[in-house]
Amino acid sequence: MTPSPSPPAPAQPALGVRATARIRATRAGGATALPTLAGDGPFDLRRARPHGDQARVCILGAMSAPLGGDRLRIEATVDHGAHLHITTAAATIALRGPTDEHATYDVHLTAAEHASLQWLPQPLISAARSNLRQTCTIDLAPTARLLLREQVVLGRVGEPPGRLATRLTVHRDGRPLLDQHTMYGPGAPGWDGPAIAAGHRAIGQILIVDPALDQQPPHASLFGDDPAAGQAVLTPLAGPAVLITALASDTLHLHRLLNAARPLP
Amino acid sequence: MNRAALLVLADGRFPAGGHAHSGGAEEAVTAGRVRDVAGLEEFCRGRLHTSGLVAAGLAAAAAAGYEPLLLEEAADARTASPALRHTSRRLGRQLLRAARSAWPCAELEALAAARPRGAHQPVVLGLAARCAGLMPLDAAYAAAYESIGGPVTATVRLLRLDPFDATAVLARLAADLDHVAAAAAEAAQRIHADGPAALPAGSAPLLDIAAEQHATRAARLFAS
Numbered sequence: 001m002t003p004s005p006s007p008p009a010p011a012q013p014a015l016g017v018r019a020t021a022r023i024r025a026t027r028a029g030g031a032t033a034l035p036t037l038a039g040d041g042p043f044d045l046r047r048a049r050p051h052g053d054q055a056r057v058c059i060l061g062a063m064s065a066p067l068g069g070d071r072l073r074i075e076a077t078v079d080h081g082a083h084l085h086i087t088t089a090a091a092t093i094a095l096r097g098p099t100d101e102h103a104t105y106d107v108h109l110t111a112a113e114h115a116s117l118q119w120l121p122q123p124l125i126s127a128a129r130s131n132l133r134q135t136c137t138i139d140l141a142p143t144a145r146l147l148l149r150e151q152v153v154l155g156r157v158g159e160p161p162g163r164l165a166t167r168l169t170v171h172r173d174g175r176p177l178l179d180q181h182t183m184y185g186p187g188a189p190g191w192d193g194p195a196i197a198a199g200h201r202a203i204g205q206i207l208i209v210d211p212a213l214d215q216q217p218p219h220a221s222l223f224g225d226d227p228a229a230g231q232a233v234l235t236p237l238a239g240p241a242v243l244i245t246a247l248a249s250d251t252l253h254l255h256r257l258l259n260a261a262r263p264l265p
Numbered sequence: 266m267n268r269a270a271l272l273v274l275a276d277g278r279f280p281a282g283g284h285a286h287s288g289g290a291e292e293a294v295t296a297g298r299v300r301d302v303a304g305l306e307e308f309c310r311g312r313l314h315t316s317g318l319v320a321a322g323l324a325a326a327a328a329a330g331y332e333p334l335l336l337e338e339a340a341d342a343r344t345a346s347p348a349l350r351h352t353s354r355r356l357g358r359q360l361l362r363a364a365r366s367a368w369p370c371a372e373l374e375a376l377a378a379a380r381p382r383g384a385h386q387p388v389v390l391g392l393a394a395r396c397a398g399l400m401p402l403d404a405a406y407a408a409a410y411e412s413i414g415g416p417v418t419a420t421v422r423l424l425r426l427d428p429f430d431a432t433a434v435l436a437r438l439a440a441d442l443d444h445v446a447a448a449a450a451e452a453a454q455r456i457h458a459d460g461p462a463a464l465p466a467g468s469a470p471l472l473d474i475a476a477e478q479h480a481t482r483a484a485r486l487f488a489s
Contacts, residue, residue, distance in 0.1 A: 167466065176342035176461060180468035183314075189441060190311025194298035195289065196469045203470055220347055220477045227296060233474045238341035238350065245345065245470050 015099050016069025017041045023076040025055050025084040025115075032082040041065070043074065046089075054083035054116070061090055067097025068131055072105045078115040078144075088121040091153075094130040094162060102131040102163070109136070111144035120264065123151035123202075123251060126185060130162030135169070142173040146209040147265065149258065153251055154184055154201045161185040161201075170241075172209060177239045197247065200230065202254035206244040206262050213240040223260050224248075232257040270397035273367065274390070275407040277414065282359035286352065287419030287487035288312060288412065289472050292479040294423045298471075302430045305420045309413040309434060313441055315467035317412030319343050320387035321405040321449030322464040326456045327391025328404035333376050333384065339461035340385035346473040348480040350385075352489040358383030360390060370396030405449040409442050419487055 019041025025032050032055035039045040042065035048056035059074070066072050078084045094103065111117040119136075126132065140146055150168075154161035163185045170178040182203075184191045191197055217236050223246070224231035230248030237243055244261040248254035273279060290308060293299040299308050323336050323343075344350045361384065365373050373396055376384055387408050394404035413435060421431045448465065455463040479489060 169462065169466075170342075176338050178345065179339070179342040179462070179466040180345065181466040182468050182470070189314045190307055190309075193307030193311045194293045194304055195308045195311030195472050196315065198298055198471055220480070222474070222477060222481070231474055231478075233346070233477045235345050235473065235477065236347055237345060243345045245473055247470050247474065 015101070016067065016071060016097070016103065017063070017065060018071045019043060020073040020075065021045060021059070023057055023074075023084070023086065024079070025077070025082040026079040027081040031055070032084060042072065051085065054085050056085045056087075059086065059088045059121070061088070061092070064093070064095060066092070066103035066105050066132055067095050068099045068103055069097055069101045070103040070105075072103070073108070074106075075108045076110070076117070076119075078111040078117045080112045081114045083116045085118040086120065091122045091125050093125045093127055094132040094164065095127050096129040096131070096162070100131065102133050105132060105134045107136045109138045111140050111146060113141040113143045115141070116145040118147040118265065120147070120149045123153050125153040125156060126161040126164040127156055128159040128162055130164075132162065132164050134164070134166040136167070138170045140170065140172045140209055143211055144209070145211070146170075146207065148207040149204070149264070151202065151204040151251065151254060151258075152184070154197070154203070163187055168205070168207075170207070170209070172239060172241075177209065177241055178207065178237055178243065200247040200249060202230075202248045202251045204246045204248075204254045204258050206258060207241065208262070209241040211240050213242065218242055223257055229253045230257050232261050234261055267398040268403065270368070270399055271394070271403045271407060274394060274397060274399070275410055277418065279363060281363045282356055283411065283415055284418070285487060286356065286415055286489045287423070288416040289475050289479070289489070290416035290419045291423055291485060291487045292475040294420060295482070296475065296478070299420065300424070302426060302434060305417065305426070305431070306434045306437065309416055309438055310441060311469055312416060312472065313409060313413050313438060313445055315469040316472060317409045318445050318449060318465045318467045320408040320412055321445055322452045323385065323387035324391035324394065324404040324408035325401035325450045325453035326461075326464060327388045328394045328399060328401040329453050329456070330395065331453070331456050333372075333388050333392055334379060335461055336388045337380070337385055339464055340388060343466050343468070345468070346476040348476040348489065349473070352476075353385045353387070354383035357386040357389040360386055360393065364389065364393035364396065368393060368396040372396060401453050402446060402450040405446040405453070406442070409445045409449065413438060423486065
């Protein structure tokens, strides 16, 4: 008796969205042009009114994302001497979706010599039972400038957060400038304890990279009088950069702290 | 290999200056975030899996022979707080003195010459382990254990905790220590192929905020 051939392995169900949005900004005379502005999946890219020689792009959510199983990616490149500002129109909400599997959301930002890039999305909300791994990978030329502002909300009101891991990696002139991996929610040991979040539900960061900071390195400074409502610290990094880290009870207090430390342009 | 050297290196009596530091525990106690044994345990669990894991990864990579000055850069990128970078270099300088005497070795001399004001403590720890004939996993254990041993000892003094209770905290975290040391050593194996980005980069917002707060306090028992 010959063994019956084993049935072919079932095709992997195509659960989740695969999408990559691409943006490219180039210098065009006294302005910045956007030769590539390619939305995909949940990312609908809109040109906003330019601000002087700075092009502005707003990312609209065309569908609910990220859900478990999604593989999302945004790539933005700013060429020599160009200036680009990117925002999102609404908060990004990580939800559980059809599977327990994690979603990925990878942002890759590159700025060339004498270019500037502002990445200022609305908050990311980690809803209960969601599972998201987010990365933000940034490569800067020595004379490039960066302003990044990111906010994370742990759970919609009154619910625990899902699993959220975010890694922020910044290289300048090919050398590491900042590398941070934060993990919150189930499976992140001690995340809500006295070393990490301690009951705070809104966490924000502002990163400023500017070669001019080499001339005038700022001192570390603290913000927030009421630790229960929130606190923030401005820290000079080992390079021409400052990082503001804020922890607050909610987004309202987080906004106040971040704006006190560095108002938005 | 000489595993007994790990006992010497990880011994709290090794003259490397660690007793003057609380690893952020003093600020957590002062701010009222750590009030008892349970709070200490949660503090240590969070620290172990963030800055403890980072230190263990750097130490394992240095013990594996990766270029220490590249690890210095990786440590800077993983330490946003200037107060914590300063503390790490100060402790690194003291550890380097002790290690050069305990395990004389050309690699320690070269690091001392390249970084006269001090190298990051986990990098020195890993290099000392290498010069003592230890393995990367041993160095990871030493760094991970130190990331919670210091806060526990300090908190016993700060809150007058029962030392038996405090030691039980360390014992309860033993499985976490195993996990962190193994993850760090595994990452260090990938560093030759993937570069320092392979190393853990765990970050704890409150440890950064608290480190700068602590640095501004005039009356404090511990330097960090």
